Amino acid sequence: MKKVVNNVDQVVEEMLDGIVTAHSDSIKRIDNTTVLVRQDAPIKGKVGLVSGGGSGHEPAHAGYIGQGMLDAAVVGEVFTSPTPDQVYEAIKAVDSGEGVLLIIKNYTGDVMNFEMAAELAEVEGINVEKVIVDDDVAVEDSTFTTGRRGIAGTVFVHKVAGAIAESGASLTEVRAAAEKVIANVRSMGVALSACTVPAAGKSSFALDDNEMEIGIGIHGESGIERVPLQSADKIVERLLNQITADIDYQDSEVAVMVNGMGATPEMELYIVYRHVAKLLAEKGITIYNKWVGEYMTALEMSGFSITLLKVDDQLKDGLNAISQAKAFRV
Amino acid sequence: MKKVVNNVDQVVEEMLDGIVTAHSDSIKRIDNTTVLVRQDAPIKGKVGLVSGGGSGHEPAHAGYIGQGMLDAAVVGEVFTSPTPDQVYEAIKAVDSGEGVLLIIKNYTGDVMNFEMAAELAEVEGINVEKVIVDDDVAVEDSTFTTGRRGIAGTVFVHKVAGAIAESGASLTEVRAAAEKVIANVRSMGVALSACTVPAAGKSSFALDDNEMEIGIGIHGESGIERVPLQSADKIVERLLNQITADIDYQDSEVAVMVNGMGATPEMELYIVYRHVAKLLAEKGITIYNKWVGEYMTALEMSGFSITLLKVDDQLKDGLNAISQAKAFRV
Numbered sequence: 249m250k251k252v253v254n255n256v257d258q259v260v261e262e263m264l265d266g267i268v269t270a271h272s273d274s275i276k277r278i279d280n281t282t283v284l285v286r287q288d289a290p291i292k293g294k295v296g297l298v299s300g301g302g303s304g305h306e307p308a309h310a311g312y313i314g315q316g317m318l319d320a321a322v323v324g325e326v327f328t329s330p331t332p333d334q335v336y337e338a339i340k341a342v343d344s345g346e347g348v349l350l351i352i353k354n355y356t357g358d359v360m361n362f363e364m365a366a367e368l369a370e371v372e373g374i375n376v377e378k379v380i381v382d383d384d385v386a387v388e389d390s391t392f393t394t395g396r397r398g399i400a401g402t403v404f405v406h407k408v409a410g411a412i413a414e415s416g417a418s419l420t421e422v423r424a425a426a427e428k429v430i431a432n433v434r435s436m437g438v439a440l441s442a443c444t445v446p447a448a449g450k451s452s453f454a455l456d457d458n459e460m461e462i463g464i465g466i467h468g469e470s471g472i473e474r475v476p477l478q479s480a481d482k483i484v485e486r487l488l489n490q491i492t493a494d495i496d497y498q499d500s501e502v503a504v505m506v507n508g509m510g511a512t513p514e515m516e517l518y519i520v521y522r523h524v525a526k527l528l529a530e531k532g533i534t535i536y537n538k539w540v541g542e543y544m545t546a547l548e549m550s551g552f553s554i555t556l557l558k559v560d561d562q563l564k565d566g567l568n569a570i571s572q573a574k575a576f577r578v
Numbered sequence: 579m580k581k582v583v584n585n586v587d588q589v590v591e592e593m594l595d596g597i598v599t600a601h602s603d604s605i606k607r608i609d610n611t612t613v614l615v616r617q618d619a620p621i622k623g624k625v626g627l628v629s630g631g632g633s634g635h636e637p638a639h640a641g642y643i644g645q646g647m648l649d650a651a652v653v654g655e656v657f658t659s660p661t662p663d664q665v666y667e668a669i670k671a672v673d674s675g676e677g678v679l680l681i682i683k684n685y686t687g688d689v690m691n692f693e694m695a696a697e698l699a700e701v702e703g704i705n706v707e708k709v710i711v712d713d714d715v716a717v718e719d720s721t722f723t724t725g726r727r728g729i730a731g732t733v734f735v736h737k738v739a740g741a742i743a744e745s746g747a748s749l750t751e752v753r754a755a756a757e758k759v760i761a762n763v764r765s766m767g768v769a770l771s772a773c774t775v776p777a778a779g780k781s782s783f784a785l786d787d788n789e790m791e792i793g794i795g796i797h798g799e800s801g802i803e804r805v806p807l808q809s810a811d812k813i814v815e816r817l818l819n820q821i822t823a824d825i826d827y828q829d830s831e832v833a834v835m836v837n838g839m840g841a842t843p844e845m846e847l848y849i850v851y852r853h854v855a856k857l858l859a860e861k862g863i864t865i866y867n868k869w870v871g872e873y874m875t876a877l878e879m880s881g882f883s884i885t886l887l888k889v890d891d892q893l894k895d896g897l898n899a900i901s902q903a904k905a906f907r908v
Contacts, residue, residue, distance in 0.1 A: 250770040250771065250787065250788075250790070250807055250880065251770075251846060252770065252810045252813065252842060252846040252847075252849065252850060252881075252882065253809070253810050253846060253849060254809045254810050254811050254849065259845060259849065260845075262810075262848075262849045262852055263845045263848045263849055263852075265848075265852045266847075266848030266849055266850070266851040266852035266855075266870075267848050269851065269852055269855045270848065270851050270855070270868050270870055303845065304843070304845065306843065306844035306845050306848075307844055311844075440580040440581075440582065441580065457580065458580075460580070477580055479583070479584045480582045480583050480584050480592075481584055483582065510841065510843055511840065511841035511878050511880075512582060512878070513634070513636060513840055513875065513877045513878050514636035514637055514641075514872075514875070515589060515590075515593045515633065515634065515636050515877070516581060516582040516583060517582075517596075518592075518593045518595075518596030518597050518600065518636075519582060519583060519584065519589065519592045519593055519596055520582060520596070521596040521599065521600050522592055522593075522595045522596035522599055525596075525599045525600070538600050540596075540600055542844075542872075545843065545844070547843045547845070548841050548842070548843050548880065550580065550841075550878065551582075552582065577907040
């Protein structure tokens, strides 16, 4: 796999340089860290929101920094959790005295490092709460996880928690809203081709010309099964059946995300969305709102995921609230 | 190349279904056509803006429909110009009596078909003007063009002309603003890998593991030269040198677009932007505003283009004006 890079060991550093150079009006970098924060952080009277994880999932998570979403994104090496001291720096940078919520995707390394950072911050008297996103219904455990993985549904957690925090809610209230999203969001993905970590130089796995992998994660972890490539409609049916078997969406309203994994043309994402909408109508599930695009990628992996969030009035308000984050403008 | 499709002959039809299903609040389809228009078109007192071309360049052009940008996008088959009757339907759908501007990328088929449509419309008493975008400095002629090709710079034409039209300007004024953008915008691209038209089933060209093609178009047309893969910084230098040799940007302010061709991770686009910013500073060129993302793609091609638009006060105002287009929110 060819890449537009200079030194494979400097890709994250150079990406951070690029992001901060491009978006210095809204984002700043904490010196000597890989932490990006809102230019106006900490924001008086507002709970701080911190997320992050390995890089390679762009626009996650730096693209979700901004009014109405995250205060900080902690950026690890490619597909590698950031260290506790980096997360700690983010917590300190965004705490205005109202406390900080950590939004963690459920990977063993992320959970451990974010929790250690929370302990460091609490010693300093900062009130820290955390939520762990585990929306992927594909596998119960995986290469990098105990329990379900956190994937694209995380973006809905950022959005709703961000809106509630912006409204001046307490840390307890912001955490409760984030937990409500997590309880009601499910996702599942498929890959048609793998991706290459720059420093590794070769793909994490290989698929034949006629194969796809169902239930893939966002780091090239294994899925449930490797099967012959099927039509878009068949793949959508497979993913939606597993998602809707997990919680009862019947007669509900949902927010839908069709998320490209990195190399899938938008044309194909809309072909997918078309069938998602048809099948949900058949299942008696009403689409309240939808997002079609690249929100949580795996470098140049080809494939997509589907996310359904069952919404009530509070979650609808959270999704509809203003967001100035560059990758999620509302 | 594997694709998430059903029937390769139905990809455009199914994509249109998906777009209209997803965005029925803002976009409608003219029955029995491949024309997408603003839900509220025609808009009283406003010049209509029509663009389009072959599909496969998403989000171009349907993603640029909305307040402050296009009134209609005419969608052809993959990498194939829409027919004159389709363009004619778009013109009729958006004309409110103030006339219609056609924004055409410079490909022989597009120019011919849009011009024929303009003639049909003028017979019906609709006032139609056109502009032809030819921002690609790579090659003077190409497989599909006499003269330079129109590529990502087209999006800046949509944005500025859209803003001027929204302000209630006359067709002559809207056209003049579009022409000013065209006179001041230049682009150039590079490909690391090719793309596959679904119905063709195989790549338009092949690059070895260590090769890239400089000066590529957005349909897999040949570029200037095929050379060994270089570092991101070297590629940026090559493209910027050719762009800035073409018109005098010295001591100017520019809008910059770093555009991914489809499969290039956002990480790499920011690594590119970082060096673009550095080199422009060295050249005495000031960045007024920037866009980093996928704006004019070639299906799943890997690579990117750089666009520079020299801005004056009118063009700055045009770029800053509100846009509700889903792929270009301002």
